[in-house]
Amino acid sequence: MGTINNGVNGGFSGKAGSVIGSSWNGIDYIKGLYKKRNKPATEDQLIQQARFKLAISFLRPIAKLLYFTFKAFSKSKKSGVNVALQHLLLKAIKGVYPNFEIDLPKVMISDGALAEAACVATAIEGFQIQLAWDNDTNSYNADGTDQVNVLMYDPERNFFKTFSDVATRLEGEKTIRLTPSMVGKTVHLYVFLKSRNNKYSPSYYAGEVVILA
Secondary structure (H helix, E strand, C coil): CCEECCCCCCCEEEEECCEEEEEECCEEEEEECCCCCCCCCCHHHHHHHHHHHHHHHHHHHHHHHHHHHCHHHCCCCCCHHHHHHHHHHHHCEEEECCEEEECHHHCCCCCCCCCCCCEEEEEECCCEEEEEECCCCCCCCCCCCCEEEEEEEECCCCEEEEEEEEEEHHHCEEEEECCHHHCCCEEEEEEEEECCCCCECCCEEEEEEECCC
C-alpha cells in the first residue's frame, strides 16, 4: 500500500496498483513495477545506464548544495539537482563505454543571473591554495559585496569540501588553508558567487592543483 505525503497533491511512497512511488534526494518520482526482462539490455541501454550511474555517483555528495545553486533554473525548490544532472550528462562525461569518466573542467556547480568571476587557483607552501579572481563590478549583475564561494573536489576519494563566503567579489583574492593530511593530494577548485538576495553566478573551474607541504 502506498503512503501519500503532503496531502492529495503530494508525492507518495510505496506500491499503488501497477506503480511505485519513491524519491531520490527529496525529489518525488513514480515508476512502473519491475517486469522480468526476456531480452538482454542493448548496448545503447548499457551505455545510458553507465553514464547515469557515473553522474549520480559524482553528484550525490553535493545534492543539497545543488538545490540552491541551480534554483533559478529549476521548476520546484527541490529540483536543482536534476538541472545539474542534466548538464552533467550532456556536457561533462567523456570517454568510450565502458570507460567513462567525469570531464571535470566542464562540470557546472551553479548557474544563475550573477556575473561569473574568472579565477585561477595556485598551490602555495603550507598546504594552502591562493585564489585570484576577476573583481570587476557593475550596477547590474556584479556587485562588490557578492560573496565568493569555493568548492574543492578530491577525485581520489570522490570527496567535496565547501568554503562558504570566503571573500567578496571586490576583494579579488583569498588564501585558503587546508589540513596537513591534504599534502600531496590533487584537488580541483570551482568558484561561484552569491548575492545578498541569494542569486547565484555560473560556476568557474579554477583549475587543478597539488597541495604542497
